[in-house]
Structures are given as C-alpha cells and as structure tokens.
Amino acid sequence: MVTYEDETISNAGSVASKDAYAASATGEKVGFWRDFIDGFKQLDLGDIDPNLSETERANVIAARTPLKRSLKNRHVQMIAIGSAIGTGLFVGSGTALHTGGPASLVICYFLIGTMIFCTVQALGELAVAYPVAGSFLSLNTRFISPIWGFCMAWNYVLQWIIVMPLELVASSLTIRYWNDTINSAAWVSIFYCLIVFINLFGVKGYGEAEFIFSTIKVTAILGFIILGIVLNCGGGPVGGYIGGRYWYNPGAFHHGFKGLCGVFTTAAFSFSGTELVGLTSAETANPRKTLPSATKQVFWRITLFYMVSLVLIGLLVPYNDPRLMGNSSADAAASPFVIAIRNAGIKGLPSVMNVVILIAVLSVANSAVFGSSRTIASLADQGFGPRWFGYIDRKGRPLVGVGIALAFGLLCFLAASDKEAVAFAWMMAISGLSSVFTWMSICFTHVRFRRALKVQGRSTKELSFVALSGVWGSLWGVLLNVLILMAEFWFSLFPTNKPDAYNFFENYLNAVVLVFFFLIFLVWKKFKVTFLVRAKDVDLDTGRRVEDWDLLMQEIEEERAYIASKPFYYKLYKMWC
Template sequence: MKSEVQPSTSGDYELSTTLPMMSTEINDSKTKPTISYEDSIVDSKEDYNINNPNPAETNKNRGFFGNFIDSFKPIELDELDENLTDLERANILASRAPLQRSLKNRHIQMIAIGGAIGTGLFVGSGTALHEGGPASLVICYSLIGTMIFCTVQALGELAVAFPVAGSFLSLNSRFIAPWWGFVIAYNYALQWVIVMPLELVAAALTINYWDDKINSAAWVSIFYFLIVFINIFGVKGYGEAEFIFSLIKVLAVIGFIILGIILNCGGGPVGGYIGGRYWHDPGAFNHGFKGLCGVFVTAAFSFSGTELVGLTSAETENPRKTLPSATKQVFWRITLFYLISLILVGLLVPYNDPRLLGSGSSDAAASPFVIAIRNAGISGLPSVMNAVILIAVLSVANSAVFACSRTIASLADQGYAPKIFGYIDRRGRPIVGVAISFLVGLLCYLAASPKHGVAFAWMMAISGLSSIFTWGSICFAHVRFRLALAKQGRNTDELTFKSMSGIYGSIWGASLNFLILIAQFWVSLFPTNKADAYNFFQNYLNAVVLVFFAFCFFVWKKFKIQLLTPLEDMDLDTGRRVEDWDLLKQEIAEEKAYIASRPFYYRVYKAWC
C-alpha cells in the first residue's frame, strides 16, 4: 500500500497518494476488497488544488482584471484509465470534481431553513386555500411535510456518505440504474433551466403591485443582471446571496406568525376577535375530496427546492458535520414556517375571498399573507410583505442557476452530455452550465409579449412534475443503498450520519410521491366532472417528457440495459472522503460521549438541530 492518510483542511481525512490497483478495506471484523484505479484520482493537495491548480503560473499577480480573466481557464486533471466502464468512470469523475468547497456552516444552515420558503408558501398557499379550505390546507401540508422530512433525511445520509459532484443525480445511476440516472438528471436540469426565466418574469410582475406603468422588460433586465453578478463569484456568491435572502424570508415568516396571533385575538386596528370564525363560515373544507387532492398536489409543489441542500455537498467545507445538522433543520422549517403560518392563514382569510384568485402564481395581491394584513387595516405592511415575496422570487432564480449548472456538469461527468458541458474553471465554477442557464434565461424577455402567459404555462408544464420524480428517486436510491450494504455483508456502522427515519421512512416517502402522481393525474384529467385534455397535458406533460428521455437512452444503448443494477455489483466506496475508519469511529464516539455528558436540554437540541 502506497497510501497515507492526512487530515484535510475541512476536517475530513483523505487519501494523499496514488491508490494501488487493488486494495483492501477493513470494516469491523471483515475484509472486503475494494477496487481502486491507479491514476484515476489526484495524487495530493500539492499536486491538485482547485484554487491554485498550477502554482508556477497562477501565483503571478496580473492585477484585478488579469486575475479575473485567468480564473476562467480550465483546471488540468489527469486522464482516466481507458479500461474503466462508463459507470466506474462516472463515479470517479463525480468524486474528484474540482468544485470549490466554499460553503460554510452558516450558508448550509440558512439554505436548509429558508431555501424552500418561496412563492409556493407566500402565494401558492392562497390557491390551495381556495381549492380545499383551511382544514385541507393543514392536513395536506402536514402529510407532505412528513414525506419531505423522510426524503431530506435519506438525502442527508447519502450526501454525507458520498459528497460527490451531482449528489443524488449521480447516485441515481449508481444505486438504481444508469438509464434512470440519465432520465432524472435531464429532467432535473430541464426543471431549473426553465425556472430561471419564469422567476425573473414573476419578479417583474411583482413590481406591478406598486407600479404597472413601467414595461416589464426593464425590470427583467435589472433582475437578470443581478443574478449574473451574483454568480460571477461562483458558489461563494450563491451561498452569501442565499444566506441574505433566506434570513429575510425567515424573519418575515416569524414576524407574520407573531402578527397573525395578535390579529386573530383581536389586536388589529379593525376586525376584532376572529378565532375560528372562518372554519365555520364558509367552512373548513371546499370542493370535498377532489379539493383535498388538489391541495395535496399544490402542497407538494410548494416544497420544491428542498433537495438543494444535498446538491451542495460537494461544495461544502465539512459535509460530515454540516449536512446532518442542516437536514435536521427541515423539521423546524416544516413545523414552524409552514404549518404554523398556514394555520394562521386559514384562520385569518376565508377560502371564498375573491382576491385569492389572482392573475397568476406570482400575483402578490393574491397572497393570503398580504390579504390577511390588508383585512386588518394595517397600512404599509402589505408593501413590506410584497417586498419579501420579491426577494423570495429572486432567491429561486438564483438557486435555479446553481442547480441547473451543477446538473449539467454532472451529466457531462456521467457521459450523458458532451464533455465540454463539464468544464470547470479555476474558481470551481461549472462555467458552461452557468452560461447555458443564462442563455435560456433570456426567454424572460417574453414578458414583453402579450402571449407570455401561455408560453410560460407550457414551459412550466414540461417540467412541472420534476420535483415529485426527484424526491421519489432519492427515497428509492436510499432504500437500494441500504439493501446493497446488507447484500455485500456490510452494515450502517460505517455511516457517519444515519437517516432518522431509516429505510422505512424512505419507503413512506417513495409511496407518498407515488400517491401524489395519482392525485395529480386525477385532478388534471378531471378538473370538473368532464375530462379536459388541454388541462391534463398542461399539468401532466412532464410524465411524457420522462418517457421520451428514457426512450432516447434505450436507443442510444441499443436497448442493451439493466433495469436495476444488481445489489452485489453496486460501488459503495468511490467518493467516500474518509479512509481511516478507525480514526473516524473514535472521533464520532468522542462526540457522542461529549453530548451524553451535557444536560438533557442540550441533548434534545443536538438530536433535532
């Protein structure tokens, strides 16, 4: 063995010299052969540094502009063994992707807490309230909340064990099958590349709350170049922007919860005591069971973007310590920010309020949060809430560039897209993926067209179900990973973070995602008592897109594929940052002993935060 374990700057332990062709890894009392590949990974941090790939060349200070230009040059990586299979090659490329590990604990925590707080909560909840009533709102968001919690826990376990580029996108190919990894990755890229122009237009339309005289194209231009500016700074720019955006959103929701309690108890300027008045008149439910199913689907879409915390794993300083805490924050986001605020919305706004039927999903005037404040007769605060909605929209647009660019790079790493798509510059930016995001983002100028509503509705239909398929795939990949561990004679003792909901939580998550697809099929095909093909394809077109991607892969591989990768053949080692298992287990044991020595309240805090 020509290997030596050295501590990395992020606190993990990494192999610093070339691995031999065949090595053995001791796990408990068993010795399991682990295939590694000579020259397939970088030799050391001195030979390979993403911030300084060629010290002799880049140590020269060429001034701000010269250094800025140099930062776009590619990082030179060693060629891989030509004898590797496609899947082995993809696993190695994902594990050694030269992305910057610039996201700190505070970035990840705030992305986890506020990342999914957007128009789905602030505006989409109004549509859900109108469709099903306040009781349906609470029931469906609670059910979806359990699914999201289980999904993020499964994602956390996989992302901590394999903090590789592409995260769950590359792990789908490894733990399910390459064809499914191809389908989900392309579908996920399609989702986010379309979301960016949609959100920029939504931001411009949000301005209409104050002034509808200025052409939307002017505001679109301002917001477009703001997002470009943020992403010039790579993942650090994304992290800092999301930290600020999420902090504002979190403070706004907490402020609304406090205000909502006061208003419900009669503390507002007008209206007096409200209590549960609107649960009796007009009622707790609307449109019966179909209304409940409609809210079920809307609630699922409101949590879109929750999985982004897993996509950051390859660009996190210390994923072993940061990601477990971040995934636990999902519990608080669901209970505090979603359920409590939506309970108050259902108490403060009747489901038959005509203002809930806004002109679109970005109509701030249709936000039940804004309507509740207006009903209380409070001047000024509706504009503040509208500003928060604007920030939430820009946050989603910023996240769209991050998610789309990383997904495109992952597709190239897996051999599913041209190699140039995986181009990563010296600042760790997947620059081609970012460029594609901004190129498609120019569709935002359709906002100046009188037909922009129809165009964007069909664009959204192409990827509308993407999040549902993504979450179900994460849960299924986690189940397969656990089964593969058992099949290969290994156990969860080698995992530094285990899902709190375990394998049964992932089964529940996958099952609930399947039920969402059934509910969406029903409400899309039968929005009324008669079937409506136009409405069906506008809401279910993404399923057809998935079939198209699968067909393309089958033709590409001449239909010579495996529907599922055999459990005994799964690669459970490539991409693991930690090599010294004994040292790691000792570190974890010391952390547990320290927590056990602390008071009860501290132990409870560490269990859930």
C-alpha cells in the same frame, strides 16, 4: 477500500496553482486582471483509467470534482432553512386555501411535510457519505441504474432551466403591485443582470446571496406569525376577535375530497427546491459536520415556517375570499399573507410583504442557476451529455452550465410578448412534476443504498450521519410521492366532471417527457441496458471523502459516546438541531 480524497485535492489544486507558482518563482506579481482572466481557464481532472466501465468512470469523475468547497456552515444552514421558501408558500398557499379550505390546507401540508422530512433525512445520509459532484443525481446511476440516472438528471436540468425565466417574469409581475405602467421587460433586464452578477462569484456568491435572501424571508415569516396571533386575538385596528370563525363559516373544507386532492398537489409544489441542500455537498468545506445539522433544520422549517403560518392563514382568511385567485403565481395581491394584513386595516405592511415576495422570487431564480449549472456539469461526468458540459474553471465555476442556464434565462423577455401566458404555461408543464419524481428517486436511492450495505456485509456504523427516519421513512416517501402523482393525474384529467385533455397535458406533460428520455436512452444504448444494478455490484466506496477509515470510525464512536453521556435535553437538541 479505495478512496480518492488525496488524489482529488492534488489534481484540483495542481493546475489552479501552476500559474501562481510560476509567477512567484520568477518574482512576477500576478495582477488582478490576469488573475481574473486565468480564473476562466479549465481545470484539469488528471488521468483516468481507460479500462473503467462507464459507471465506474462517472463515479471517479464525480469524486474528483474541482468545484470549490467555499460554502460555510452558515451558508448551508440558511440554504436548508430558507432556500425553498418562495411563492409556493407566500402566494400558492392562497390558491390551496381557495381550492380545499383551511382543514385541507393543514392536513395536506402536514402529510407532504412528513414526506419532505424523510426525503431530506435520506438525502443527508447519502450526501454526507458521498459528497460528490451531482450529489443525488449521480447516486441515481450508482444505486438504481444508468437509465434511471439519465432520466432523472435531464429531468432535473429541465426543471431548473425553465424555472429561472419563469421567476424573472414573476419578479416583474410582483412590481406591478406598486406600478403597472412600466414595461415588464425593463424590470426583467434589471433582475437578469443581478442574477448574472451574483453568479460571477461562483458558489460563494450563491451562498452569500442565499444567506441574505433566506434571512429576510425567515425574519418576515417569524414577524407574520407574531402579527397573525395578535390579529386573530383581536389586536388589529379593525375586525376584532376572529378565533376559529372561518372554520365554521364558510367552513373547514371546500370541494370535498377532490378539493383535498387539489391541495395535496399544490402543497407538494410549494416545497420544490428543498433537495438543493444536497447539491451543496460537493462545495461544502466540511460536509460531515455541516450537512447533518442542515438537514435537521428542515424539521423546524416545516413545523414553524409552514405549519404555524398556514394554520394562521386558515384562521385569518376565509377560503371564499375572491382575492385569493390572482392573475399569476406571483400576484402579490392574491397572497393570503397580504390579504390577512389588509383585512386587519394595517397600512404599509402589505408593501413590506410584497418586498419579501419579490426577494423570494429572486432567491428561487438564483437557486435555479445554481441547480441547473451543477446538474449540467453532472451530465458530462456521467456520460449523459457532451463532455464540454463539464467545463469547470480554476475558480470552481461550472462555466458551461452557468452559461446555458443564463442563455435559457433570456426567455424571460417573453414577458414583453402578448403570448407570454401561453408560452410559460407550457414551459412549466414540461417540468411541472419534476420535483415529485426527484423526491421519489432520492428515497428509493436511499433504500437501495441501505440494501447494498446489508448485502455486502456492511452496516450503518460506518456512517457519520444516519437518517432519523431510516429506511421506513424512505419507503413512506416513495409511497406518498406515488399518491401525489395519482392525485395529480386525476385532478388534471378531470378538473370538472368531464375529462379535459388540454388541462391534463398542461399539468401532466412532465411524465410524458420522462418517457421520452427513457426511450432516448434505450435507443442510444441499442436496448442493451441495466434496469436495476444488483445490490452486490453497487460501488460503495468511490467518492467517500475519507483519509483514514479507522480514525473516522473512532471519531464517530467518540461523538456518540459523548452525546450519550449528556443529559436528555442535550440529546434531544442534538437529535433535532
């Protein structure tokens, strides 16, 4: 088997240390300013065999990634637990409650939660086995086909590159909860500069920022869960005992089956960004140790942060409360968390909750730069974009990708335009379904990976982390994502009893964009494309971060034997944590 671990490290380190070595040899001290400037120079990947095919070349480049492995265990843990917690939970859950009622809210979020868990488990297995640049995006090309990899990579770029200006505008709208007299552009400028400052520090800056943001979000949700139980039991200043009152009046369901389908799609969008933990694999110091634990944390996030808090929301806020339908996705006044606290007559806490919503919005904007910049670099690695997209400096920052993401972020200044709502509605439409297609692709990639292992006479015994959900979980993920797309199609085309073309394209435009990318690739390759890579031809080795296979297998067996020798509660802990 061929691996590229030693070559990757040597190539990544040689150029980065060249100037420092020369300076030390002459006794010259490298000043802060010179080191700062030199850090922006490109890092050389070394020579690559010109006889390799396009797919083989992409695999080698992804394996040789010069991205810095600066993310520590605590960073990855908090990214896994809290990175996707944003306005989808804090505000979007209110829209979902209004659309389908508390029973639909619990049912749909539970079903989507099972799909997300299976998806992240599949992603964890793939990312630990192949901690390469681009993660699941480059694996689409390897295990499915180049044309699918092209569509998914560009689609993922669109998703995050549009999310950043949207979230920056949302942050300015969140401020209106306290003061609506200051021009939104002023707040947008402040938050934009904050995001730029964080990303100057590369992946370490992203990791530290997300660690702080996620800690605050997690603490706030835990606090709300405790408060919600107290309020439901009648412990608030006003209101008395509530119990299950709102499940009977106005009721558990709203708008029947159609309302259930509407919540189904809203719930899916609330989990957007969950897959970001997979993109960290190439920048994690020890993915074999860190990523398995991080992916298991998703179970607790789904169970505790989403399900428990949403059950409480359904108990504390009636679905017919007019405040649930806010003016935007970041309208803090429409947050069911804020409404529940207000209904209890508690002063001060709604403002604290609004601060958490603001932090959640900024967290997503920060994640958008991380996600889009790494994806743009991956486009160059796979030959799906100009080579200069893959410019990575000596500090491990994908500078061109970050620059493009920040340049698109300037669209946030549309907040000062009277056409802001229309512009952002159509921008969101372009990438609205991107997460659903991404999750479906991850699950299908995992199925193809397991199929390739079987066909080539290999097994999961060589994997240091095996998805708890297995292949059946990934098949469930594919099926549920297809159902989400079908439900969204129906809900978009028939928002009422009559078809609405404008509403359909506003919500389903991303599917049309994918078809457009598909056609571009066909024309580019003159219709000479492989639609599905045969399992026996899949490259299972390039990019595996392994120096000694026998030693790895021995370590895995020793770890499994050690866990097997422990009591059942320890085995249970290691299974889920």
